[in-house]
Amino acid sequence: MNLSDYLTSKTAVVEQALSDLVPAVDERPMTIHKAMRHSLFAGGKRIRPILCVATAETVMGNEVFDKYGDTDPVLVGLITTACSLELIHTYSLIHDDLPALDNDDLRRGRPTCHKVFGEALAILAGDALLTRAFQILAEMQGPLPCAPAQLATELSKAAGTTNGMIGGQVADLEAEGHSVDADELHYIHRSKTGALIQASVRMGAVYANAGEQDFNSLSQYGHEIGLAFQIVDDILDVTQTSEALGKTAGKDGEQKKATFPSLYGLEASHQRAEQHFADACGHLEHFGDRAKWLRALAEKIVNRTS
């Protein structure tokens, strides 16, 4: 199996589970469920849930999907854990695109939630996805390899203010139009994007009940790819068209955002992303072949073009 086949197979599982884990559009009140699903099923690449699953496979062995049946609590719990990350990611995109924040009309090539459903519904749809993420973790049925509260701890820290996603968004907003130093830029990258990417890996490791050494290595891997991810994001905003990205390109420069290329230039940004990739792989060494999908995913994150 190559990475493309792996992604196709895992994406299908995640898509089906996401659809099962969010209320149907004919459930009352229907508009909110339509708005949630509009953004949730808009062609996302599902990087976070797939990282979570691949991490659990690295710890538990790549045969975990064959070993447990589709309805086994161990496998259902893993997929649910993975989906909670995508619900948080999607809520953050909806709120980030609002006129009061980044004011973006286009996301994943489709009109953003507030363009279709209005601002009020978009705010509430974001709130609902955020709430739902914690609900699906809380409602997980055992027997499970870990306590759901451990997963909710990881997710809420990564999504929260101090060193979490919201903290990063605030720092990002406050940096607009100002010159920022390397420390501040690192804080923004690590918190705004890095924290949830790292949590995807950490939650996979928590779920799989990884030992301390394995957990720390995987957490470091997640940290490195989180930083690489945001640097590449910054590079693509400069080098790609809106059509290729499926969202408005060149926004960072327009809004005078603090970005890696604006501070260090494009060439140094590419080098730094490559360095994070190398460091990430370094933390996987002792897993040998078991970590093959995590290596392939890291490479894909660094070499992506959208």
Added chain:
Amino acid sequence: MNLSDYLTSKTAVVEQALSDLVPAVDERPMTIHKAMRHSLFAGGKRIRPILCVATAETVMGNEVFDKYGDTDPVLVGLITTACSLELIHTYSLIHDDLPALDNDDLRRGRPTCHKVFGEALAILAGDALLTRAFQILAEMQGPLPCAPAQLATELSKAAGTTNGMIGGQVADLEAEGHSVDADELHYIHRSKTGALIQASVRMGAVYANAGEQDFNSLSQYGHEIGLAFQIVDDILDVTQTSEALGKTAGKDGEQKKATFPSLYGLEASHQRAEQHFADACGHLEHFGDRAKWLRALAEKIVNRTS
């Protein structure tokens, strides 16, 4: 001890715990923590956390605060559970006051979050309080009388879309300017306000590990006072001044909201609130004197003037 002393004593405990459970204003990024605290410490009456605590006392006995010390996990866990409800309530007020929703400048007699910090920060402060509510539940340290996931299940259902707070807000928005029937109004009241009030009682009962019969009675009590609470809210919007309410009065009529008085008139609304109060007390009968604070709280909810 009379109700006033009881409220004073429990409010002090809740205020202190809320302050301890939310990042300090000097923690980075500072603005988001200022915005969160602006709304969290704006003179709220803490009805939901106190209902939660009083319910647990009804099940566990009114000596629970004397029996356990301030640092005992059982007591700390109960207060944390109670505070999670206030974080959810406060987030919902911040988002509800936004220009895209109710567009309110005044809340609890103070300028609303977005008036002070701007819309972007207000959206993120709401998101952060919502996230924090689930974080404090997930991070609770045992030994506890119940599993944190049970509490998070109750909270997320009550705050969510189907029959939950967000569902009620959506139905409320969609009913603006239309005539609604009794069924629709009941759905709005039960979901928008009733669900979180009822969850305050249910979470107290879950935390205290109530038996099935006690749990069902308490849940019914919570349902009745939730409906009474919203009917009284609707009445006060018509009969009180903005000064007395600490928020803009007469908004419901202005925004053509679906309310109990607009559908049934003031007199019938008063009667209905009294009936819910009587029904609520009916569900407490077999608890005898142990439920004295729940009775007193129900009476206060029905007879409040702000």
